[in-house]
Amino acid sequence: MHPQLQLLVALQDMTGMIREVEEKGSELEDMGFKNAGLEDLKRARQELEAKIDPQLMGTFRRLTDKFGRAVVPVVGNHCTGCFAQIPSSFVSKTNAGKLQRCESCGRILYWP
Amino acid sequence: MDIAEVLKNTSPELFLPDLKSSDNASALAELVEGLTTGMDIKNPDTILQMLQSRESLGSTAVGPGIAFPHGRTLAVQRLTILMARSTAGVDFDSEDGNPTHLFFVLIAPPQDMGHQYIKSLATLIDTVQDADLRDKLMAAEDYETFCAALRGE
Numbered sequence: 155m156h157p158q159l160q161l162l163v164a165l166q167d168m169t170g171m172i173r174e175v176e177e178k179g180s181e182l183e184d185m186g187f188k189n190a191g192l193e194d195l196k197r198a199r200q201e202l203e204a205k206i207d208p209q210l211m212g213t214f215r216r217l218t219d220k221f222g223r224a225v226v227p228v229v230g231n232h233c234t235g236c237f238a239q240i241p242s243s244f245v246s247k248t249n250a251g252k253l254q255r256c257e258s259c260g261r262i263l264y265w266p
Numbered sequence: 267m268d269i270a271e272v273l274k275n276t277s278p279e280l281f282l283p284d285l286k287s288s289d290n291a292s293a294l295a296e297l298v299e300g301l302t303t304g305m306d307i308k309n310p311d312t313i314l315q316m317l318q319s320r321e322s323l324g325s326t327a328v329g330p331g332i333a334f335p336h337g338r339t340l341a342v343q344r345l346t347i348l349m350a351r352s353t354a355g356v357d358f359d360s361e362d363g364n365p366t367h368l369f370f371v372l373i374a375p376p377q378d379m380g381h382q383y384i385k386s387l388a389t390l391i392d393t394v395q396d397a398d399l400r401d402k403l404m405a406a407e408d409y410e411t412f413c414a415a416l417r418g419e
Binding site for chain 1 (some may be wrong): 308309311312316320323325326327334341343367375378381382391
């Protein structure tokens with residue numbers, strides 16, 4: 155996987171986790187989970203952002219604002235953001251390790 | 267959601283009967299390795315990083331000798347539950363300071379809109395409150411016996 159994509163996926167996962175704690179924190183606390191480290195996790199997210207290429211980070215933010223999630227998995231050769239078919243050339247050996255975006259919606263593609 | 271419904275998200279390949287790890291960091295790595303072996307996961311580091319982030323919020327060892335590492339990640343396509351056991355116990359930063367012997371790892375995709383994994387988490391936490399059940403889980407000979415004990419059979 156492209157190293158910057160790995161960082162973007164981690165960033166998106168972390169952002170989702172922070173949002174879940176902010177939105178459903180009381181439900182999780184009722185189950186016994188403590189979320190005392192929320193501010194530390196927010197700082198870790200900032201540190202992660204600083205490791206991402208600024209131009210790519212700008213793209214990630216724009217896509218997140220537009221779609222909610224900037225990075226989406228490819229399942230069955232389809233972008234799960236817009237369900238457009240992903241050309242088989244995208245997964246060729248020469249493209250392995252490249253950062254790929256859906257030609258239809260522009261979301262960043264991730265092969266789980 | 268009942269426990270039988272929750273157990274549809276696991277399988278014999280996702281059962282680790284005796285963890286070797288003794289501390290938090292190595293246990294998380296061993297649990298993720300178990301997930302990778304038990305299903306087709308290409309990016310285990312993504313899952314490990316997510317679980318480490320979750321533990322940084324606060325230890326998920328919230329039950330008596332039980333931990334529930336959990337979270338959402340792009341690395342999986344459906345709710346997946348790995349169950350593991352440690353005879354010796356793991357120092358998992360539990361609130362009571364006691365070692366953790368049972369692990370229920372719940373990994374969900376971000377698009378789990380119905381919050382199935384939170385409902386599954388709540389069911390598992392409720393189920394394992396019973397001390398006799400925890401004894402049965404520790405003594406279970408295999409995956410089938412372990413699941414049968416969880417189902418109250």
